[in-house]
Amino acid sequence: xxxxxxxxxxxxxxxxxxxxxxxxxxxxxxxxxxxxxxxxxxxxxxxxxxxxxxxxxxxxxxxxxxxxxxxxxxxxxxxxxxxxxxxxxxxxxxxxxxxxxxxxxxxxxxxxxxxxxxxxxxxxxxxxxxxxxxxxxxxxxxxxxxxxxxxxxxxxxxxxxxxxxxxx
Amino acid sequence: xxxxxxxxxxxxxxxxxxxxxxxxxxxxxxxxxxxxxxxxxxxxxxxxxxxxxxxxxxxxxxxxxxxxxxxxxxxxxxxxxxxxxxxxxxxxxxxxxxxxxxxxxxxxxxxxxxxxxxxxxxxxxxxxxxxxxxxxxxxxxxxxxxxxxxxxxxxxxxxxxxxxxxxxxxxxxxxxxxxxxxxxxxxxxxxxxxxxxxxxxxxxxxxxxxxxxxxxxxxxxxxxxxxxxxxxxxxxxxxxxxxxxxxxxxxxxxxxxxxxxxxxxxxxxxxxxxxxxxxxxxxxxxxxxxxxxxxxxxxxxxxxxxxxxxxxxxxxxxxxxxxxxxxxxxxxxxxxxxxxxxxxxxxxxxxxxxxxxxxxxxxxxxxxxxxxxxxxxxxxxxxxxxxxxxxxxxxxxxxxxxxxxxxxxxxxxxxxxxxxxxxxxxxxxxxxxxxxxxxxxxxxxxxxxxxxxxxxxxxxxxxxxxxxxxxxxxxxxxxxxxxxxxxxxxxxxxxxxxxxxxxxxxxxxxxxxxxxxxxxxxxxxxxxxxxxxxxxxxxxxxxxxxxxxxxxxxxxxxxxxxxxxxxxxxxxxxxxxxxxxxxxxxxxxxxxxxxxxxxxxxxxxxxxxxxxxxxxxxxxxxxxxxxxxxxxxxxxxxxxxxxxxxxxxxxxxxxxxxxxxxxxxxxxxxxxxxxxxxxxxxxxxxxxxxxxxxxxxxxxxxxxxxxxxxxxxxxxxxxxxxxxxxxxxxxxxxxxxxxxxxxxxxxxxxxxxxxxxxxxxxxxxxxxxxxxxxxxxxxxxxxxxxxxxxxxxx
Numbered sequence: 025x026x027x028x029x030x031x032x033x034x035x036x037x038x039x040x041x042x043x044x045x046x047x048x049x050x051x052x053x054x055x056x057x058x059x060x061x062x063x064x065x066x067x068x069x070x071x072x073x074x075x076x077x078x079x080x081x082x083x084x085x086x087x088x089x090x091x092x093x094x095x096x097x098x099x100x101x102x103x104x105x106x107x108x109x110x111x112x113x114x115x116x117x118x119x120x121x122x123x124x125x126x127x128x129x130x131x132x133x134x135x136x137x138x139x140x141x142x143x144x145x146x147x148x149x150x151x152x153x154x155x156x157x158x159x160x161x162x163x164x165x166x167x168x169x170x171x172x173x174x175x176x177x178x179x180x181x182x183x184x185x186x187x188x189x190x191x192x
Numbered sequence: 193x194x195x196x197x198x199x200x201x202x203x204x205x206x207x208x209x210x211x212x213x214x215x216x217x218x219x220x221x222x223x224x225x226x227x228x229x230x231x232x233x234x235x236x237x238x239x240x241x242x243x244x245x246x247x248x249x250x251x252x253x254x255x256x257x258x259x260x261x262x263x264x265x266x267x268x269x270x271x272x273x274x275x276x277x278x279x280x281x282x283x284x285x286x287x288x289x290x291x292x293x294x295x296x297x298x299x300x301x302x303x304x305x306x307x308x309x310x311x312x313x314x315x316x317x318x319x320x321x322x323x324x325x326x327x328x329x330x331x332x333x334x335x336x337x338x339x340x341x342x343x344x345x346x347x348x349x350x351x352x353x354x355x356x357x358x359x360x361x362x363x364x365x366x367x368x369x370x371x372x373x374x375x376x377x378x379x380x381x382x383x384x385x386x387x388x389x390x391x392x393x394x395x396x397x398x399x400x401x402x403x404x405x406x407x408x409x410x411x412x413x414x415x416x417x418x419x420x421x422x423x424x425x426x427x428x429x430x431x432x433x434x435x436x437x438x439x440x441x442x443x444x445x446x447x448x449x450x451x452x453x454x455x456x457x458x459x460x461x462x463x464x465x466x467x468x469x470x471x472x473x474x475x476x477x478x479x480x481x482x483x484x485x486x487x488x489x490x491x492x493x494x495x496x497x498x499x500x501x502x503x504x505x506x507x508x509x510x511x512x513x514x515x516x517x518x519x520x521x522x523x524x525x526x527x528x529x530x531x532x533x534x535x536x537x538x539x540x541x542x543x544x545x546x547x548x549x550x551x552x553x554x555x556x557x558x559x560x561x562x563x564x565x566x567x568x569x570x571x572x573x574x575x576x577x578x579x580x581x582x583x584x585x586x587x588x589x590x591x592x593x594x595x596x597x598x599x600x601x602x603x604x605x606x607x608x609x610x611x612x613x614x615x616x617x618x619x620x621x622x623x624x625x626x627x628x629x630x631x632x633x634x635x636x637x638x639x640x641x642x643x644x645x646x647x648x649x650x651x652x653x654x655x656x657x658x659x660x661x662x663x664x665x666x667x668x669x670x671x672x673x674x675x676x677x678x679x680x681x682x683x684x685x686x687x688x689x690x691x692x693x694x695x696x697x698x699x700x701x702x703x704x705x706x707x708x709x710x711x712x713x714x715x716x717x718x719x720x721x722x723x724x725x726x727x728x729x730x731x732x733x734x735x736x737x738x739x740x741x742x743x744x745x746x747x748x749x750x751x752x753x754x755x756x757x758x759x760x761x762x763x764x765x766x767x768x769x770x771x772x773x774x775x776x777x778x779x780x781x782x783x784x785x786x787x788x789x790x791x792x793x794x795x796x797x798x799x800x801x802x803x804x805x806x807x808x809x810x811x812x813x814x815x816x817x818x819x820x821x822x823x824x825x826x827x828x829x830x831x832x833x834x835x836x837x838x839x840x841x842x843x844x845x846x847x848x849x850x851x852x853x854x855x856x857x858x859x860x861x862x863x864x865x866x867x868x869x870x871x872x873x874x875x876x877x878x879x880x881x882x883x884x885x886x887x888x889x890x891x892x893x894x895x896x897x898x899x900x901x902x903x904x905x906x907x908x909x910x911x912x913x914x915x916x917x918x919x920x921x922x923x924x925x926x927x928x929x930x931x932x933x934x935x936x937x938x939x940x941x942x943x944x945x946x947x948x949x950x951x952x953x954x955x956x957x958x959x960x961x962x963x964x965x966x967x968x969x970x971x972x973x974x975x976x977x978x979x980x981x982x983x984x985x986x
Contacts, residue, residue: 077375077376090353090358090359090360090362091376092359092360092361092362092364092374092375093359093362095362095364095375095376096362096363096364096375099364099365099366099375100364100365100366
């Protein structure tokens with residue numbers, strides 16, 4: 025586009041993120057670059073914590089797809105955060121198996137201990153209690169939660185405290 | 193052929209169709225109506241509304257007709273209990289979240305949802321829970337949104353991607369939370385954006401300028417043609433009590449398909465501008481006084497008669513109809529006035545004697561889709577002739593190599609191959625480079641006259657690739673656009689383009705400005721030729737020659753001299769010194785009031801009958817639709833009366849059709865049947881343009897500055913395109929060397945004249961050049977659209 029392209033919108037992406045996106049791009053045919061958008065957004069979110077419009081525009085520019093198409097993907101998947109959130113994302117499963125094994129108490133304990141409600145971040149920016157996840161396919165270890173990318177199973181309130189204490 | 197055809201049966205009616213065609217296309221052609229929302233003939237199949245479900249034999253569930261290809265022996269029922277139940281259920285689901293308040297909706301009465309729910313819905317709703325509400329978006333001055341009404345058919349999204357080539361709307365969120373919008377607050381900027389208003393099957397996207405000002409059933413529909421570009425898009429004017437309330441496309445597959453540009457859609461909003469002239473006016477000293485027609489007409493006849501005819505001239509709008517232009521030149525030439533022209537923005541007339549009968553595209557508009565290689569010279573086709581641009585876009589998406597030699601890097605909405613952006617001299621040398629490369633490829637030597645030019649030509653990979661593409665591409669074309677016509681060396685560009693075409697076998701084509709540029713040539717609205725291209729006993733001078741101090745009398749037909757002409761400063765000066773200036777005009781603009789002595793109110797395209805000839809040579813006659821305001825009269829009638837009052841023969845026409853037929857008779861008498869664009873240089877030596885010193889002015893008319901009506905269309909003037917066009921533009925590196933920054937207010941000096949406007953940094957501008965818009969208030973006191981300028985920060 026004309027206008028003022030002295031600076032490109034993708035300039036905000038650092039070398040590491042670019043390398044990650046390039047890796048995703050290399051897995052798809054040349055004319056299917058938009059296929060890499062999910063991987064690219066994940067890399068960017070990992071780097072920056074959440075996706076801002078500026079970052080999504082950067083991804084669009086880097087991959088070469090319309091900005092609105094990136095917004096569509098980012099707003100569709102619940103794993104993408106469009107607002108600032110805490111450093112650690114906690115998702116408690118409350119689906120049938122976990123519910124029968126006491127997931128509600130685990131959630132209540134988390135809310136009480138962190139002093140926040142579901143969907144909120146602690147004021148110190150440490151924890152983000154993500155809107156509940158549906159089944160994460162770990163029924164044999166119910167109740168369970170996912171913190172960042174790690175599964176924690178057979179939870180009790182004490183075990184939750186231990187896990188939280190071990191996180192920065 | 194016949195083996196591709198399959199036999200199917202729909203509702204017991206046997207039909208034949210091409211194998212693989214979607215069922216809904218077959219039933220549409222057979223006149224069997226299947227309800228739909230998301231399906232559109234010109235868009236890809238989404239199959240997401242589910243309204244077109246029909247029963248297909250052996251299929252366990254109802255199938256969407258829009259996404260079901262026909263196969264041999266298929267039996268379909270569109271109104272069986274199973275089909276109707278499915279359609280009714282879909283309708284009920286769609287209405288769950290749709291407001292049931294049609295009486296307060298702008299779309300009411302012409303709403304596809306309303307129509308289909310009448311036929312397929314229930315009289316009462318079983319849904320008593322809360323409905324979802326969606327926040328409205330502000331997507332600019334042309335389209336109003338009421339997003340709670342959206343049924344997520346995604347026609348507008350697909351239109352952006354597939355037709356406009358600019359994906360601006362999208363579906364964000366999911367499930368219950370899915371919304372159509374731009375996600376971030378922004379205006380849609382496509383020059384075709386208004387078409388989503390027609391596409392939207394509900395009241396979610398409606399026309400902002402006209403919403404809530406009428407009911408669809410109160411409007412009277414008139415067929416018309418848009419006069420703002422050479423495509424001549426077919427439109428419907430919708431009037432209420434004689435006033436144009438809105439403009440919508442009129443389907444014509446050969447011209448505009450089913451789309452129109454935003455300019456054609458919203459220009460009508462300028463019809464009621466505050467400075468609309470409603471009665472004849474004459475100047476008494478410094479005062480303008482309203483008068484009656486007889487006084488004003490007498491004043492015009494006497495005023496022009498009082499001046500020596502050879503010191504008189506006339507500027508005629510390329511937007512005027514064939515009839516107006518024909519009568520104007522008949523009358524003027526009858527008075528002995530030979531200096532008349534519609535080529536208002538042209539500055540190089542040196543090869544006009546070899547010009548074709550009229551600036552012809554070289555083919556039908558539809559043929560642009562078939563070209564495999566196209567070189568645009570001085571053409572921002574996408575904004576200049578949006579629907580010709582759309583045809584070329586289809587070719588490019590099909591793999592055609594579209595190339596461009598332009599003053600600036602134009603943003604295209606399709607993939608382009610080689611492009612060159614350069615100052616006027618650089619454009620000539622680039623095209624010379626293409627010619628040279630083409631000659632080398634063909635193993636030919638340069639014809640007489642081209643030697644010096646080809647010697648100085650640019651030789652690089654880019655021009656060689658252009659020559660190769662034109663030589664190898666089927667149906668290759670070289671198109672001379674609006675900016676080529678305004679180029680200071682138009683004749684050189686044309687000679688070179690002619691040579692390139694002759695060498696490569698490409699077709700030369702013209703895309704000039706104005707809605708009736710072609711008609712103007714045919715009607716004889718040029719200085720050196722009469723109607724039907726007839727040669728004249730004595731040719732008139734070109735506007736650059738007679739629009740000088742010493743001009744005695746002038747007639748202006750729908751021309752605003754400070755906006756519509758090359759070198760407005762010179763034109764205004766010449767007119768200011770003339771003893772008598774008369775203007776036939778719909779608007780009493782400030783500049784006209786300054787230089788004219790009589791103002792005659794004439795009708796716009798919407799208010800009078802007339803004929804427009806588009807770039808393919810298609811004659812399109814229309815009838816007047818709206819009531820002209822006050823004392824306004826059609827210009828052709830005014831000119832006829834002027835002819836009568838001047839005592840001239842042959843002004844007894846009773847209708848515009850008679851005028852048109854008179855011109856057609858002359859064309860027939862002149863033996864004009866076919867026409868072409870073959871152009872051969874006469875062999876005279878062509879000089880290399882001199883290298884210019886200092887910052888070079890480049891620039892052109894923006895899409896919303898093309899004529900008096902468009903310039904008064906407030907919604908168009910509020911668009912981003914109009915705003916972006918009102919800036920001076922310069923390359924960022926050049927700006928740095930001059931110590932200038934984005935947004936600085938700058939003063940531009942040109943031969944003792946000056947203008948102030950804001951500066952934008954733009955990499956699309958070649959270094960050494962300053963882009964200054966034409967046809968905007970900020971630059972109307974400046975001179976030529978090319979040449980040296982100085983730039984200073986204020």
